[in-house]
Amino acid sequence: MKPLKCLRAALRLLIMLVLSSQALFAQIPLAVDAFNHKLTATPQSQLLDVRTPGEYAQGHLAQSHNFDIKDPVFVQKLATLDKDKPVYVYCLSGGRSGQAAKLLVQNGFKEVYDMQGGFLKWSSANMPFEKDEKAVSEPTGMSQEAFQKLIASDKPVLIDFFAKWCAPCQKMLPTIHKLTEEYKGKAIIETIDYDKNKALAQSLQVDEIPVFLLYKKGKLLWRGIGLMPEKEFRTVIEENM
Incomplete structure (x- = not known):
């Protein structure tokens, strides 16, 4: 048997x-x-x-x-x-x-x-596409001027582009919220909804989400994509404090 x-x-x-x-x-x-x-x-x-x-x-x-x-x-x-x-x-x-x-x-x-x-x-990649001309325009979200003012800080500024429907984005949000509280007063951490800020995302060449951008005094110092360990965020923030 x-x-x-x-x-x-x-x-x-x-x-x-x-x-x-x-x-x-x-x-x-x-x-x-x-x-x-x-x-x-x-x-x-x-x-x-x-x-x-x-x-x-x-x-x-x-x-x-x-x-x-x-x-x-x-x-x-x-x-x-x-x-x-x-x-x-x-x-x-x-x-x-x-x-x-x-x-x-x-x-x-x-x-x-x-x-x-x-x-x-x-x-x-500038590939051709169509759109409905009658489609209602989406909210413009954060303006370029407001964004430039935000990243001009002499503190590290961590930007998180996310979307509500994006599973990896949602998995990363607890880490981002934890870091926001922990580095309050030492660094600026801002979450930006991709769906409400498509023009801004395009100007920053954001073609994947979640994407994380670290600025200081208006200069982009670091870029991360996808699911990332909390340790890496800590390292890059503290190196630029």
């Missing part, structure tokens, strides 16, 4: 490995340039933007479908696409498109390309 049990276990493991390798092959991450090249070279491509309708209206790739991944009927909407044709998917920075790509593979789509860095990378 033991050899039979071992054989069954080995078969289950083999099946899992095969399915896993198939899923990895079907879900292919591509940098912006490669994504654009392959999309252009694919005559019957299906292009999917998984952001909110509001984000889509502010700017999107031409001929893209807008299926908000947060929509309760997102999976049902996927059924309107052809599973035998390639699907190209993107969001703002890559997090939501990664989730969507997995769902596409799980629902039987054979070839899924996920744009790494999303619309942030696409637009910062």
